[in-house]
Amino acid sequence: MVSKQDDLIILEDVSVSYWQNNVGVHSIKDLVVQRKNPFQNKTILQNISLTVKKGESLGMLGRNGCGKSTLLRTIAGIIKPQRGTVEVKGTFAPILAIGAGLEAELNGYENISLLLSLYGTNKKNGDPLGNIREFSELTDEVLRMPVKRYSSGMVARLAFSISLANEADILIIDEVLAVGDQGFQAKCMEKIYQIKKEGKTILFVSHFPDAVQQICDKAVLLENGSIVENGDVEYVCNKYSQLF
Secondary structure (H helix, E strand, C coil): CCCHHHEEEEEEEEEEEEEEECCCCCCHHHHHHCCCCCEEEEEEEEEEEEEEECCCEEEEECCCCCCHHHHHHHHCCCCCCCEEEEEECCCEEEECCCCCCCCCCCEHHHHHHHHHHHHCCCCCCCCHHHHHHHHHCCCHHHHCCEHHHCCHHHHHHHHHHHHHHCCCCEEEEECHHHCCCHHHHHHHHHHHHHHHHCCCEEEEECCCHHHHHHHCCEEEEEECCEEEEEEEHHHHHHHHHCCC
16 A cells, blocks of 8 residues: 655645736836736646655646646746645656756766756766766767757757766656657657666656556646646546547
8 A cells, every 4th residue: 555655746736827928018118108017927837736656657748838847847846836835755857848957058078067966966876977978879079069059859869868867766758759860769768668667756748648658657637727637647648639
């Protein structure tokens, strides 16, 4: 029987919103001339309550703009909710967007060194640099180039490989597998299966129900910033497909 001690991620009544400028106010003069408040408070997440247990693989589905990426960033601590609580008992390996965390002016090697330091990766346990270079399949010449010269596929290879070297408790993946050649995508999927077998926790956002069913044990469906379905992955994926 699974106990509450196995709860790795706990969200209770979480809401996230931000102020949106709808009328093009770009200066103090524009603000004074406007007779009404040009800013509107837009709700992105609304009353989200969610529990993810250690070793679970949770898929997140929903149409564009439903709040999936915001939810991941809130769990990762990048966004602070206006209401509710977020508790996470573990470390992250976030792959939240293509190139997120990479410095464009630095080369590949410099980015690897910087991010491994930020992640606190212990270099005594193996050879993280060698593992990143091997998994990414990026040549020495490419890794010496500034990242701003990389193609989107090369950026995805580097970012994914660095995050995997983190060996964290929780792997967070946000649509990055949609970029890159099929061979590397298949390699990434194989690595994710391996991480799952090791008992790590995975949060996986995708627009492809088949990929979610392959990776995840459970799934949630978001609509207009709220969770409308939460449970069996096949059931939730079918509900998502019915939206279109």
